[in-house]
Amino acid sequence: MSEMIPVQIDDITCEVEKGTTILQACKCAGLRVPTLCHHPDLEVAGICRICVVEVEGMSGLQAACAFPIRQPIKVRTNSPRVRRARRVNLDLILSEHYGDCYTCTRNGTCELQDLAREYGVDRYRYPSTTAPKFRIDRSTAIVRDQNKCISCKRCIRTCIDLQQVSALETANRGHDVLIQTAFNKPISEVVCINCGQCINRCPTGALRSNMPNELIWQAIDDPEKHVIIQTAPSPRAAIGEEFGYEPGTSVTKKLNAALRRVGFDSIFDTNFAADLTIMEEGTELLTRLKKALVDGDSSVKVPMFTSCSPGWVKYIEHYYPEYLDHLSTCKSPQQMFGAILKTYYAKKIGVNPDKMVVVALMPCVAKKFECNRPEMTDSGGKDVDFGLTTREMAVLIKESGIHLKDLPDEDFDHPLGLGSGAGLIFGATGGVMEAAIRSVYEIVTGRPVPFKGLDVTPIRGMEGIRDAALTIENPLPEYQWLDGITLKVAVAHGTANAKLLMERLKEGTLDYHFIEVMACPGGCLGGGGQPIPTSPEIRAARARAIYAEDHELVLRKSHENPEINQLYAEFLGEPLGHLSHKLLHTHYTPRGRFFLEGI
Amino acid sequence: MKNEKKKILFGEFVTGAGLARALEMGAGKVVDEVKASKLRGRGGAGFPTGLKWELTAKQESDEKFVICNADEGEPGTFKDRLLLMEQPEKILEGMAIAGFAIGAARGFVYLRGEYIYLRKILEDAIVSMTERNFLGKNIQDSDFSFDVEIFLGAGAYVCGEEFALISSMNGYRGEPRNKPPYPSEVGFRDKPTVVNNVETLCYVPYIVTKGSEWFKEHGTQASTGTKLFSVSGDVKHPGVYELELGITVNQLLTEVSGEGAKSVQVGGASGLNVAEKDFDKPICFEGLPPGGSIIVFNHKRDMLHVLKNFMEFFVEESCGQCTPCREGNYRLLEGVKMLEKGECSVRYLKELEALCDVMKDSAKCGLGQTSPNAFLSIVENFKTEILYR
Numbered sequence: 001m002s003e004m005i006p007v008q009i010d011d012i013t014c015e016v017e018k019g020t021t022i023l024q025a026c027k028c029a030g031l032r033v034p035t036l037c038h039h040p041d042l043e044v045a046g047i048c049r050i051c052v053v054e055v056e057g058m059s060g061l062q063a064a065c066a067f068p069i070r071q072p073i074k075v076r077t078n079s080p081r082v083r084r085a086r087r088v089n090l091d092l093i094l095s096e097h098y099g100d101c102y103t104c105t106r107n108g109t110c111e112l113q114d115l116a117r118e119y120g121v122d123r124y125r126y127p128s129t130t131a132p133k134f135r136i137d138r139s140t141a142i143v144r145d146q147n148k149c150i151s152c153k154r155c156i157r158t159c160i161d162l163q164q165v166s167a168l169e170t171a172n173r174g175h176d177v178l179i180q181t182a183f184n185k186p187i188s189e190v191v192c193i194n195c196g197q198c199i200n201r202c203p204t205g206a207l208r209s210n211m212p213n214e215l216i217w218q219a220i221d222d223p224e225k226h227v228i229i230q231t232a233p234s235p236r237a238a239i240g241e242e243f244g245y246e247p248g249t250s251v252t253k254k255l256n257a258a259l260r261r262v263g264f265d266s267i268f269d270t271n272f273a274a275d276l277t278i279m280e281e282g283t284e285l286l287t288r289l290k291k292a293l294v295d296g297d298s299s300v301k302v303p304m305f306t307s308c309s310p311g312w313v314k315y316i317e318h319y320y321p322e323y324l325d326h327l328s329t330c331k332s333p334q335q336m337f338g339a340i341l342k343t344y345y346a347k348k349i350g351v352n353p354d355k356m357v358v359v360a361l362m363p364c365v366a367k368k369f370e371c372n373r374p375e376m377t378d379s380g381g382k383d384v385d386f387g388l389t390t391r392e393m394a395v396l397i398k399e400s401g402i403h404l405k406d407l408p409d410e411d412f413d414h415p416l417g418l419g420s421g422a423g424l425i426f427g428a429t430g431g432v433m434e435a436a437i438r439s440v441y442e443i444v445t446g447r448p449v450p451f452k453g454l455d456v457t458p459i460r461g462m463e464g465i466r467d468a469a470l471t472i473e474n475p476l477p478e479y480q481w482l483d484g485i486t487l488k489v490a491v492a493h494g495t496a497n498a499k500l501l502m503e504r505l506k507e508g509t510l511d512y513h514f515i516e517v518m519a520c521p522g523g524c525l526g527g528g529g530q531p532i533p534t535s536p537e538i539r540a541a542r543a544r545a546i547y548a549e550d551h552e553l554v555l556r557k558s559h560e561n562p563e564i565n566q567l568y569a570e571f572l573g574e575p576l577g578h579l580s581h582k583l584l585h586t587h588y589t590p591r592g593r594f595f596l597e598g599i
Numbered sequence: 600m601k602n603e604k605k606k607i608l609f610g611e612f613v614t615g616a617g618l619a620r621a622l623e624m625g626a627g628k629v630v631d632e633v634k635a636s637k638l639r640g641r642g643g644a645g646f647p648t649g650l651k652w653e654l655t656a657k658q659e660s661d662e663k664f665v666i667c668n669a670d671e672g673e674p675g676t677f678k679d680r681l682l683l684m685e686q687p688e689k690i691l692e693g694m695a696i697a698g699f700a701i702g703a704a705r706g707f708v709y710l711r712g713e714y715i716y717l718r719k720i721l722e723d724a725i726v727s728m729t730e731r732n733f734l735g736k737n738i739q740d741s742d743f744s745f746d747v748e749i750f751l752g753a754g755a756y757v758c759g760e761e762f763a764l765i766s767s768m769n770g771y772r773g774e775p776r777n778k779p780p781y782p783s784e785v786g787f788r789d790k791p792t793v794v795n796n797v798e799t800l801c802y803v804p805y806i807v808t809k810g811s812e813w814f815k816e817h818g819t820q821a822s823t824g825t826k827l828f829s830v831s832g833d834v835k836h837p838g839v840y841e842l843e844l845g846i847t848v849n850q851l852l853t854e855v856s857g858e859g860a861k862s863v864q865v866g867g868a869s870g871l872n873v874a875e876k877d878f879d880k881p882i883c884f885e886g887l888p889p890g891g892s893i894i895v896f897n898h899k900r901d902m903l904h905v906l907k908n909f910m911e912f913f914v915e916e917s918c919g920q921c922t923p924c925r926e927g928n929y930r931l932l933e934g935v936k937m938l939e940k941g942e943c944s945v946r947y948l949k950e951l952e953a954l955c956d957v958m959k960d961s962a963k964c965g966l967g968q969t970s971p972n973a974f975l976s977i978v979e980n981f982k983t984e985i986l987y988r
Contacts (some may be wrong), residue, residue: 046921048922050922052961060962061960068779070779081960085960089923089957092927095930125950126933126950173755173915174919175914175917177919
């Protein structure tokens with residue numbers, strides 16, 4: 001128990017743990033101190049000077065977010081000095097911000113807009129910026145509009161500290177300060193992994209995802225097009241937040257109903273493709289392990305890394321290209337699904353794949369980059385046409401005049417609409433690993449995993465890196481070579497944690513067999529395309545929703561999914577078979593340390 | 600100088616005497632003596648040096664550092680340059696005494712980028728002092744070892760702020776950090792660090808040899824000692840002067856033959872503009888800011904032009920982190936340009952004065968907290984000249 005310090009904030013007296021910031025103390029005391037550059041996931045900056053408070057005995061005002069309480073203090077949060085400073089600093093920010101609110105994707109979720117309303121701003125105190133000064137920088141995934149940037153540096157702290165990607169940095173000084181890429185190259189040409197975490201933490205509309213909504217409407221409105229939507233597990237646990245539900249409310253079946261009313265012709269579950277991924281990736285793992293452990297084939301690399309997260313894939317391509325052989329060759333569920341839809345399903349329903357438009361509802365911004373990768377065309381054209389984020393889908397639904405809360409529960413379409421609980425938990429960090437363990441262990445031993453209720457709890461949670469060991473005993477005859485072997489697995493979320501693992505791999509101190517990495521903190525449920533705001537609590541609530549839904553399902557193991565077995569029987573043959581190899585597996589591209597290509 | 604006996608830095612000096620005395624006294628007594636002398640930082644902020652040392656000495660750490668802040672960049676200041684040029688041994692000895700007092704074995708001179716031509720002088724002094732065992736291993740056969748290296752700045756004014764300085768030495772953008780923790784707790788390489796101005800360190804050998812009582816015979820009660828003043832502008836004899844703290848502007852002007860001045864910028868661009876009516880005020884920590892830069896303006900000078908020059912400087916040199924400094928200085932400069940064109944209303948000028956108050960109150964570091972001083976004081980002193988052009 002650390003030392004408790006008495007503090008007086010306005011007329012409230014309380015005790016806080018030594019080192020608590022004034023901001024945290026105010027929260028405990030039930031007082032609201034406005035913030036702008038502060039974010040619960042990020043290092044403290046103390047630069048916007050909106051949260052300033054008076055501390056008795058100190059000459060200037062202090063930033064509440066950055067002031068650790070180390071001795072008894074008296075704080076005033078609502079004095080004339082404080083109100084004046086907050087208002088003037090807010091006015092200074094507003095006068096530099098290109099505020100065309102009605103054409104901004106953050107209209108309604110903008111923290112600067114909220115503050116302006118809260119402080120009753122009804123005019124620009126200083127001459128305002130009337131024309132945009134900067135060109136908009138656009139990649140397939142991310143859009144940067146510096147005109148709306150208020151230099152709070154949340155994006156930089158996200159990119160450098162939280163994700164350790166470092167695609168963005170501060171350039172210049174003083175009033176000329178800009179958030180820039182290396183050598184001011186377009187965002188599409190630098191090490192940006194498209195994780196979109198900066199978007200989730202930008203208080204304004206300076207960062208956003210590249211919205212394909214207009215193109216999707218065109219496809220939906222074209223009677224010749226068969227438009228399919230596949231929905232990933234995480235959006236259903238979060239999209240409710242866009243419609244007034246509490247974080248952690250799963251709206252799977254209402255979402256299905258909404259998508260049907262928006263006009264999608266078929267509604268499928270990406271969990272199905274997640275199950276398919278487990279079949280392929282699990283088989284790949286066993287094949288790799290046999291080659292490495294029994295055959296002594298040194299060309300086979302262990303540990304194997306998951307490849308579902310396109311942010312992680314691009315991260316390793318940039319920063320650890322020499323380890324690309326460790327990545328599973330499996331495409332992500334999104335891309336596997338696209339390839340199956342435009343081949344097997346197109347043939348099954350008699351639709352020309354050219355007339356088929358596959359949209360993927362994803363929690364992810366990097367999925368936009370992924371579906372535009374040149375290698376993702378094994379069906380003959382683009383396997384997936386559009387990656388659509390949870391936020392963007394909410395706009396499509398709202399635009400259709402649909403009230404999510406009033407909709408009935410509806411199911412997915414079949415035969416590709418059945419997903420297991422194992423596929424569902426892909427949405428949470430550790431989920432892919434848990435799904436793989438549930439299936440691989442049972443395939444090898446003929447028995448379910450030795451965990452209560454199939455919950456592989458050691459790899460659940462929000463610790464940055466988690467691991468587990470599972471000893472194989474009495475395997476089935478064909479897996480005798482695994483008898484007595486302890487399988488070691490690890491899970492990391494957020495590329496900063498992935499970096500820690502990669503550095504250990506480089507040192508040679510890593511003895512895992514299989515590692516799951518998700519680029520985003522919390523896994524997909526914390527993806528860059530998820531509703532804003534995000535915080536550890538919100539992500540934990542979404543995870544609870546996903547795990548609760550898994551528990552309610554009868555089907556909880558990928559290899560028991562009858563529609564998967566039907567797909568293999570009717571079309572693919574077997575995991576890692578010829579057709580699987582062609583449609584469901586891919587290869588990777590070594591990239592530069594600073595730029596997309598080259599150095 | 601009229602009163603010869605009141606000189607300290609321009610008086611006699613024997614290299615090594617202070618260090619030898621410090622080694623005799625022991626670290627604790629050195630800190631006590633410096634505390635008793637009431638020596639305050641000569642960079643401008645005036646933090647009590649002894650207290651700074653005591654706080655750092657108290658920290659338990661395997662490594663501590665002494666940094667000599669030679670990032671002299673305040674407009675109109677050139678007194679550290681003179682010390683670096685002519686008295687490098689005094690600086691290095693002051694650093695070694697500081698190192699001994701706080702328990703540091705390494706020191707760095709953070710040399711302003713534009714002073715690169717002084718590097719050789721410092722390097723030669725380090726070599727010479729090491730040869731004579733005033734630096735290096737087991738100094739004067741004691742257990743105390745101390746090495747000094749030179750770290751070259753890259754030309755940012757804000758790096759004179761101690762956190763920004765440390766940040767730049769750590770390899771990051773030179774930007775001030777939130778405090779607490781202070782450098783005495785978390786400094787260079789996250790270790791306890793003392794950052795002292797060049798001039799501050801130069802007084803240390805004298806205080807140690809001649810005692811705090813002798814030092815306190817100079818200056819005022821709250822501002823002890825002498826001070827180097829960099830005098831420039833409309834005076835007959837510009838240059839560096841050593842004068843007692845507490846001297847009035849009038850006395851100073853007489854000293855430097857600056858008769859007929861319209862106003863004096865005391866303490867540099869971030870100091871105050873002082874008009875004739877206030878020339879009888881003293882320059883000391885309890886009076887006009889004793890940063891050391893004195894710029895004298897005669898009646899031919901356009902004060903709005905002077906102000907514009909200062910504001911351009913701050914817009915250029917703000918690190919751009921915090922809102923009040925990044926946007927505030929820009930708005931003030933914009934206001935000056937409006938004044939130039941006669942487009943600034945009295946109402947908007949009041950708005951800008953309120954902005955100045957908020958900048959002083961809420962900027963993250965000393966730069967933004969002091970940059971409005973020139974604006975406020977020049978507008979106050981010369982409102983008619985500025986508004987009705």
